[in-house]
Amino acid sequence: MNKVDCKDLKLFKISDIFETEYIGKQLQVPTGAYVSKKNLTEGSVPRITVSGMDNGVSGYYDSCDKNYRVFENFISVSFLGTIFYQKSKASLDMKVHCLKPKKVILNDEIAFFLATIIKKTITDSKYSDQISSTVLPDIDILLPSIKNEDTSYEPDWEYMEKYIDNIKNTVEQKFHKIKQIKEDKNIINTKEWKEFKIGELFPKIVKPDVLHSREIIQDENGIPYVVRSKFNNGIKCYAQYQPKMRPSPSGTISFGAENATFFYQSQKFISGRDIYYIDTTKYSKKICFFLISCLKTLSDKYSYNYGMFPNLLKEDIIKLPIDKNGNPDWEYMENYIMQIEKKAKNILKILSVF
Secondary structure (H helix, E strand, O other): OOOOOHHHEEEEEHHHHEOOEEEOOEEEOOEEOOOOHHHOEEEEEEEEOOOOOHHHEEEEEEOOOOOOOEEEEEEEEEOOOOEEEEEEEEEEOEOEEEEOEOOOOOOHHHHHHHHHHHHHHHHOOOOOOOOOOOOHHHOEEEEEEEEOOOOOEEEOHHHHHHHHHHHHHHHHHHHHHHHHHHHOOOOOOHHHOEEEEHHHHOOOEEOOOEOOHHHOOEEEEEEEEEOOOOOHHHEEEEEOOOOOOOOEOOOEEEEEOOEEEEEEEOOOEEEOOOEEEEOOOOOOHHHHHHHHHHHHHHHHHOOOOOOOOHHHHOOOEEEEOEOOOOOEOHHHHHHHHHHHHHHHHHHHHHOOOO
């Protein structure tokens, strides 16, 4: 039941399904109103705003203000199109509306189904930036339906509940499989590993040419521009190649002096200030990934005031698995990362479309 059965879908107006009220002669859904902060006191009732974060909750308050209204077990819809299921009591800020079904009591499954459909409808409609309490009642939403004896239709609440329940069960099964994969860890016994001085393993640690941001012309099809960042593999942007550039080689491990984070660079790259690279071009990508994990154990000892410059890094020590001759076991490192990648692929497969 991963796809909605479309044969019995019918259009229903919001006002046909959800409670409405008249303000003067104008039909609208119940909505919140402005309450001054001085009239709000810390309490237990969540205050729902137009925010798209934290279920729309801005804080927990009580109030005696005449505009302070409390609703319970409803779907909140703001004029900006943020939509959340409010299972417990909640008060609404101005321009946040209450959708409470007339003929069914909401539960998680029905609420999530409705919220998804309403969100999709609003996003695809001309109302996406002006969802007022008077506009909302006239919006049509497409829902699974059942036919009554008098040939009229009503939403098929049971179908919605079973549909979401089926998705939840499927997700739970997938996460159970992922948990099993994660629990089957490749535990490494490092007692038999040997210490190696980094400068003896990798004598070539290079300071590339420095290119400042002002010298860069961004080009999404250009060459990676690596800077002292812990994010996005250290890549700030892609730069237009220029003849004066002397790119660093691919297959190397980059790091920043004042940001002790190591990255594998699979492409030739240019770099900003205080970026260096370890020449690992003779090793495979998988071996480099293993080495990066070991090198990262050194990160905490370096800081902005105590930079990880090549002369210091070369004197540092890392532990690596060894072969029968006491040399680094490059084959073991390759195979270990291969197993990690295999697990990651299995997890991605599980998380693929239902």
